[in-house]
Amino acid sequence: MLRLENVTKQYGSRLQALHPISLEVPAGQVLALIGASGAGKSTLIRCINRLVEPTTGQIWLHQQEITRLPPKALRRVRRKIGMIFQEYALIERLTVMENVLSGQLGSVNFWQSWLRRFPPATITAAFELLERVGLPELVDRRADTLSGGQRQRVGIARALLQNPNLLLVDEPTASLDPKTARQIMRLITELAEERGLAVIINIHDVPLAQMFAQRIVGLKAGQIVYDGTPQGLTPNELTQIYGEEDWSHARDSESETKVAVDA
């Protein structure tokens, strides 16, 4: 469904953030992208909806080459690609409902969005999603009064209101406590499964990635150094991705927090 062919990104004249990357993601697959800070994870997923322009290479969604599209066609493709951010990226001064409805900006005209006159079907869908993510009673609350976990749920509802085929998720849990982090990951992967979406999730928490993703891709200095199952991610492979470290110990402390959370 999504295909990347030799995608590279160069910032300025020297910094090569992505070396030629080729990757294929079928519909319905949840792929976790891991790698050290600065490895190019955010750059890679931002290249897919061209918030960052790739320097070379091609990106295909279904039969359409995203990398070639003129602005108007690009906006049309973006409607089919939902995005979820670490910093939630809500418009702070708007209400929860307005934030969710912004997921459908691409399919209403300027006046409809200015006057907030969204089609009834869209509003129904927004209510359903808010209920699904567990915030039915917060419809008219302003986004800046919400907690981190609640904000991320609004972010998820916004992305899903787009009826996307593909979800791009950039560190959705990095600012959340371990329990909320799991709930958010579960929510994203469940919704993706219900709707048969392909998902790419950037994530630093390796055990969490192993728990929820079907496939793990490890990125190091802009190159893919691991592409396989969650189980195949041995301490050896982790060293390959992140560099030398005592991985067995890191895993022990993780499982301790797991116990603490579940208790």
Next chain:
Amino acid sequence: MKANTSASHPPYPRWSPPPLIANPLLRWGALLLGGLYLLAAFSTLEINWERVTAGISRSLQVFVGFLQPDFASRWWEIQNGVLESLTMTVVATVVGTALSIPIGLGAARTLVPLPVYLLCRGMIALARTFQEVIIAIFFVVLVGFGPLAGVLTLSFASIGFLAKLLAEEIEAIQPVPLEAIRATGASWLQLVTYAVLPQVLPRLVGLITYRFDINLRESAIVGVVGAGGIGATLQTAFSRYDFDVAAAILLIIIGLVWATEVGAGAIRRRIQ
């Protein structure tokens, strides 16, 4: 533990912050030269004590006038002047705001391509180059005496102020929510109205009310060079040595500025 550190470590040197100019010769030399220049500057100021005494007695007259402001004898002129000033202020603030918003958006580097940015920054720089009185003189020459020249002046000056600060405000908002709205496939206009304006709205309202306040005060000044408003009335009163009338006008201006301050505060509180 404590004994250990003091025994094994040599005492630390005393510390003071590094001076601005490292070379002491240069540092003291610059200070000396600066002092000498100040002395020389003061000695060239000729103070004419006779003139000062006359001034003091005249300012006493003004002060006495202030104690007995005369609203009545020239009430029609005052009323016309005040109404004209208020009209100039309202119209100029509205026109200035209407023009500032598009220019301010165009001057925000995060929203527009470089040529648009340069064009809008250029317009802002032009509007900010000259002081209001100079612009007023220019417009009086262009359209003649009267409030039209004043409105044009204040609108023009408002653009320089509002558009610049609005652009700076827009450039400072968080970029990630904008990315999120872009990522939904929204158009540029939708991006601006849905994601940018809500974020800058409180600040924009604050700037507009502040500019209203400035325009009110400036409307009294541009009248002095013939651009209409209460300034013309004030100028006439002073030149006739009608200090009691001038005092009445000044009191009215103080009252108006104070009233807008209160009003602006109330609006700002509501819009948080």
